[in-house]
Amino acid sequence: MNCVLRRAAVLILLQFVCFIGFSQLTVTGKVTDKAGKALPGATIAVKGTYLGTVASSNGTYRFQNLKEGNYSFVVSFLGYESAQKEVKLSKSEEIDFNLEASAIMADEVLVAATRADRKTPVALTNVKKDEIVARNLGQDIPMILSSTPSFVTTSDAGSGVGYTGFRVRGTDANRINVTIDGIPLNDSESHGVYWVNMPDFASSVEDIQIQRGVGTSTNGAAAFGATVNLQTSKVASEAYAEIASSAGSFNTFKNTVKVGTGLGKNGFSFDARLSKITSDGYIDRAKTDLQSVFLSGGYYGEKTSIKANFFAGKEQTYQAWNGVPSVRLNNDEAGMQEYADNWLLSQEAVDFMKASDSRTYNLYTYKNETDNYWQKHSQLFLTHLLSENTKLNIGLHYTHGEGYYEQFKPNDKLSKYGLDPIVIGSESITKTDVIRRKWLNNDFYGTVFSLSHSFSTVDLVWGGALNKYEGDHYGKIRWMKNAGDTFLDHEYYSSTGTKTDYNTYLKANISISEQFDLYADMQLRGIDYEIEGIDDDFRDLTQKHDFVFFNPKLGLNLQLNNSNRFFASLAVANREPNRSNYTDAELGKTPTSERLFDYEFGYKFTRSNVFFEANLYYMDYKDQLVLTGQINDVGSAIMVNVADSYRMGAEFSGGVKISKEFDWSGNITLSRNKIKNFTEYVDDWDNGGQIATSLGTTTLAFSPEVTANSMFTYQKSGFTAQLSSQFVDEQFIDNTSSSDRKLDAYFVSNLNLSYDIKSNIFKSMRIHLQVNNLFDEEYESNAWVYSYNTGGTRYKMDGYFPQAGINFLAGVTVRF
CATH class of the missing domain: 2.40.170.20 (TonB-dependent receptor, beta-barrel domain)
Incomplete structure (x- = not known):
């Protein structure tokens, strides 16, 4: 097995590592507005963990198999102010949340119609703002998303700046639907997206959702391999x-x-x-x-x-x-000469190719x-x-x-x-x-x-x-x-x-x-x-x-x-x-x-x-x-x-x-x-x-x-x-x-x-x-x-x- 395959094998083995601790505590509760009305669909997350769930049709939620310790529960719902409670858990507890209506209409409404949530049956990846910021040093958006599943990037200049592109599940970019705040971005004729025309757009992006496969219905070009849904930056609370x-x-x-x-x-x-x-x-x-x-x-x-x-x-x-050309990459002098012999390039151009870096x-x-x-x-x-x-x-x-x-x-x-x-x-x-x-x-x-x-x-x-x-x-x-x-x-x-x-x-x-x-x-x-x-x-x-x-x-x-x-x-x-x-x-x-x-x-x-x-x-x-x-x-x-x-x-x-x-x-x-x-x-x-x-x-x-x-x-x-x-x-x-x-x-x-x-x-x-x-x-x-x-x-x-x-x-x- 060559070096590349050995490293890939290690990566595959790591994929299936699991550390599951023994735990038995339960947290239940209900999410309502100030009037006591249930808020079905509210998202409840446990900060600093992978746990998250959605409130049921009557506003209730449930977390099982929790260990003793300190937890931070964060609840959010479109149109309401988020709420957070710190809990030191030593026994099973009931924790209710009463959310206050937001003083403003949130920016999330712009993308809600074309995005998938926790209950939508599609394969997706959400890329949050802190992940975007961490990698935004000048390279284009495709390079920032390169670690997401089934995602392969390329750069014409070789450095991630300029003309860049990507494929998802092998599907090329003109079969991938891209929107910004629900507005179609794909070129209507070529169906492609040219990120070079939007330099440093990542600095104005709040988050990105990638839906693999057909995904949910959206606006613009057909989604034949994936959809990429960008939301621009939210309104800042202070100057x-x-x-x-x-x-x-x-x-x-x-x-x-x-x-x-x-x-x-x-x-x-x-x-x-x-x-x-x-x-x-x-x-x-x-x-x-x-x-x-x-x-x-x-x-x-x-x-x-x-x-x-x-x-x-x-x-x-x-x-x-x-x-x-592959003949230049492989230092194949005879192969390079064939470009001139078969009238593909002039002899002058072939001589320049031979003298260039491979x-x-x-x-x-x-x-x-x-x-x-x-x-x-x-x-x-x-x-x-x-x-x-x-x-x-x-x-x-x-x-x-x-x-x-x-x-x-x-x-x-x-x-x-x-x-x-x-x-x-x-x-x-x-x-x-x-x-x-x-x-x-x-x-x-x-x-x-x-x-x-x-x-x-x-x-x-x-x-x-x-x-x-x-x-x-x-x-x-x-x-x-x-x-x-x-x-x-x-x-x-x-x-x-x-x-x-x-x-x-x-x-x-x-x-x-x-x-x-x-x-x-x-x-x-x-x-x-x-x-x-x-x-x-x-x-x-x-x-x-x-x-x-x-x-x-x-x-x-x-x-x-x-x-x-x-x-x-x-x-x-x-x-x-x-x-x-x-x-x-x-x-x-x-x-x-x-x-x-x-x-x-x-x-x-x-x-x-x-x-x-x-x-x-x-x-x-x-x-x-x-x-x-x-x-x-x-x-x-x-x-x-x-x-x-x-x-x-x-x-x-x-x-x-x-x-x-x-x-x-x-x-x-x-x-x-x-x-x-x-x-x-x-x-x-x-x-x-x-x-x-x-x-x-x-x-x-x-x-x-x-x-x-x-x-x-x-x-x-x-x-x-x-x-x-x-x-x-x-x-x-x-x-x-x-x-x-x-x-x-x-x-x-x-x-x-x-x-x-x-x-x-x-x-x-x-x-x-x-x-x-x-x-x-x-x-x-x-x-x-x-x-x-x-x-x-x-x-x-x-x-x-x-x-x-x-x-x-x-x-x-x-x-x-």
Whole structure:
């Protein structure tokens, strides 16, 4: 067994460690308002332990098997002030709570309709603010979430700053629904989320919920692997100012300034943040220059709140998205020369590749080969308490984005720009050096709403959204050799995309008994999508597509006692093809929508010092869009519907409080991810066309069979140390299951240290140190490949994305 597998085996064994003490005391009680009315659904947690439960339909709760000792019980309920009681437990006791109605409408109302709670039968992870703050030293949100179950991240620049992405259960980001305060964030056409457009957004986030699988109904893009639900910072109770600065490897710097008025006596509150992040990146020339602003203001009354958010980001990122060819990674001189021999790169470019570092090579050398984008988000929320049990939430939003990426194309054909040859004297020039920009200018606006009502045994939520997207895609020439200013700003292609996305859903959580709950969730979603114009290859893109999807979900929740919970659910999701699926499709072969049947079964065991969760899932896809190697009439790769594919697996999570200061937590996912009856297509350069090969059942690309995380945490007197480790099994980079085209397994550890200081000069100061890739593992987290046959031999052109070796970030945060 090699070193990686030995370390992974240790991690797996740790997953099943349990320390369960003997205990026999019981705490019971009831949660009511000041008038004595029961508050079903109130959350009761035991501070400093893993214990937590939800009040029953008559407001009662129960904790069993507690040891003698000191306990802190914390009770919270939406619309009420939280309450806390300290108890020295020496015998079984009854502890009641009478909650006082909140003086303001809480911010949690904004996300309540699309989030799951303790009774919702879905697999989920809640990431709290203190966890986000502990890792927020400049890296993007995907890197902050990397230790959650079934979660795999990647970074183009190799350092976690700039273009980053993630997959959940092997599902790529354009199949994962993301919302901010219930507002859709996914791009309407690509379905993706570009975190680089929201620099340092983590500094304005209160918490994050990740639902794996289809999850509950939400707004925006289809959830085909997970949903990520972000809530922005809550209203502060008092005025504050905060300065946070960090620096680290690769000339990475982050500076953040935050100020807030706190909640005034008149009910108003205002907050602001400015951030700037710069980094050279691990990959050669992979520089980033990121700036952002976040403004929030609102009125918070007893029954009504009005909140406005404005946040904007500006990014310039040097392009590193081509990756490092495997022949460069492996120092294969002959393989690198094949790039020139087979006309993939010029000899000059190949010579440069040979002279470059094997892990940090970047194909691009033109000084302004950059991606540039500006994005502005405006959001307005109204929340009103219609009655004691009825809440209304309405949100309006508008997002404007515009930007381009600039490219230097040496010796490019003029015909690619719709231009005739340039005639200079007797010479006719058909190829020349070109600098071009490809632009995207888009607007996204609409409304979301939810109306919730609680009966004694039934919680109902009705919600929905209506959103409109308008996008302009076009390309312009910035410079052309031998042409002077003749073709400056020549527009060589232009197209538009217009999309209307609407949905409505009804959710019901029905308490059958104190232990048993039934969950039903029905969503109707419609899409009207129209594309007009020509693509950069002069293909006519004009087309129109309409969909109406019905997405039902049904689940059961069984809470045997405060230690044992079971759930089961069946959910259906439908997803429309994205823009590139349509624009790259072979003529006459329009891709169809995808459908997912998601079966989930979960169990959770909780005691004061230990918890264990197990979740089994089977995700059955119909007509999933995958890459097969097929190309369209102009040679672009296309995604094709495959009839049958699936993901099945088991997710295990656990934690142990070894002592008052020391705890361990971790998770592991074991999975199988398959396409049935897969056929691969490889370009035949000698005879034209493609060679088709039937491969039977193969593994879905980028779907590791094992992912695992381990976190050891020590906390005492303001000092915190955490050692986190992640194992990701090998991943195939296409759908052929070929060992020649895969990412190797890797095991990476990170060390996080912090120390909190309190003073009369400031409220608090935190000193951070984060050491990433502690043991200097060499690994790649993402890749692409193109295969072709010539001369009877199969060749490939590929790009791998190496991640940085040992590197660090250090910072100081001072709050006044």
